Amino acid sequence: MYWVLFLFGITISSVRGFDAATSPSNRTCESVVQELVRYRPLHIAIKHCCNYSRVTYDCINGYRLVEGDRVRRCLDGKLDGKEPRCRFPKVTSCGNPGTVRHGYFIGSDFNIGNTVEYKCARGYKLHGPAISVCKKHGTWTARPVCVDKDVMDVNEATAFIRYSLLDNQVQHPCYKNGSCSKVDSRPRRSLDLDYHGGLDVVFLIDGSNGVTKDDFKIGLKFAQELIRVLAATVLRGDIRVAVVSYNSKPYTAMNLHLLPTKS
Numbered sequence: 001m002y003w004v005l006f007l008f009g010i011t012i013s014s015v016r017g018f019d020a021a022t023s024p025s026n027r028t029c030e031s032v033v034q035e036l037v038r039y040r041p042l043h044i045a046i047k048h049c050c051n052y053s054r055v056t057y058d059c060i061n062g063y064r065l066v067e068g069d070r071v072r073r074c075l076d077g078k079l080d081g082k083e084p085r086c087r088f089p090k091v092t093s094c095g096n097p098g099t100v101r102h103g104y105f106i107g108s109d110f111n112i113g114n115t116v117e118y119k120c121a122r123g124y125k126l127h128g129p130a131i132s133v134c135k136k137h138g139t140w141t142a143r144p145v146c147v148d149k150d151v152m153d154v155n156e157a158t159a160f161i162r163y164s165l166l167d168n169q170v171q172h173p174c175y176k177n178g179s180c181s182k183v184d185s186r187p188r189r190s191l192d193l194d195y196h197g198g199l200d201v202v203f204l205i206d207g208s209n210g211v212t213k214d215d216f217k218i219g220l221k222f223a224q225e226l227i228r229v230l231a232a233t234v235l236r237g238d239i240r241v242a243v244v245s246y247n248s249k250p251y252t253a254m255n256l257h258l259l260p261t262k263s
Contacts, residue, residue: 027077029053036079043086055079059086094134102146105132112136120146127151127208150248151208199238200256201227205245 029052036055040046043063047056055072059065068084093110102124107116115133120126128144135141203223211219227241243254 029074029077032074032077032079043088044084057084059084063088091136091138094138094140097132097134097140097143100143100146103144110134112138116140118144123149125149125151145209147208148248151246156246156250200240200242202242202244202256205243205253207245207247 033048033052033055037046037048043059043061045058045060047058048054049056053074055074057065057068057070057072063086066085066087067082069081070084072079072081072083074080092112094112095110097105097110097116099105100118100120103118103120103126105116105118107114110116112134113136115131118126118130118132124146125148126144127147129142130144132143133141205216205219227239240256241254242252242256245251245253
């Protein structure tokens with residue numbers, strides 16, 4: 001058996017020890033060392049050599065030796081020295097967060113809880129959060145990227161979809177005085193795959209250099225899988241798909257009205 005002590009947020013691992021005062025006199029070094037290896041705790045690796053006469057302890061997974069002997073010898077079934085203890089070092093800093101291409105950050109305190117602010121060089125704009133925070137585990141929150149200032153952002157691209165594709169799909173209520181509401185009359189609802197009116201799906205694809213090739217492939221794979229699942233589960237009505245990509249300008253690659261309906 002072994003134990004793990006949690007004290008004020010610090011984890012200390014201790015191996016199962018066989019000290020001279022507690023190890024039974026009738027035990028052999030082979031049985032003592034084998035049991036020691038079999039029940040080793042997390043974050044400690046144990047090696048032995050020389051016909052079970054020497055045992056070496058190593059702290060792993062970022063833990064460090066805080067007390068005890070790294071090497072112990074066994075004689076007549078008893079281990080000499082003091083059993084080691086490993087402790088994870090207290091994290092106080094996240095280190096330098098690093099710059100972004102075509103940009104820089106402001107801030108010099110990289111300790112936990114502090115922040116840095118990213119800015120872009122002239123001719124570029126931020127794509128993502130401007131502030132990055134040093135988290136308690138020693139890692140920074142997501143960094144932004146700097147893209148060409150002429151590249152659309154997601155809000156602009158979403159507005160394009162609304163006004164060019166979706167506005168003519170909804171009705172705005174009109175009143176007796178002749179005025180009409182500018183608010184979309186469709187209520188928010190969860191996706192009902194049995195809805196008799198069919199389903200319109202619009203994919204908005206970021207084609208800027210703020211998206212890596214691997215992330216772009218993940219997005220395409222998600223879109224393909226979503227369409228496959230919807231096509232197999234929608235019970236009534238048609239599925240219409242539109243695809244809009246955006247960089248410096250929006251581009252409608254596939255329009256809702258151009259997609260053939262099911263027979």
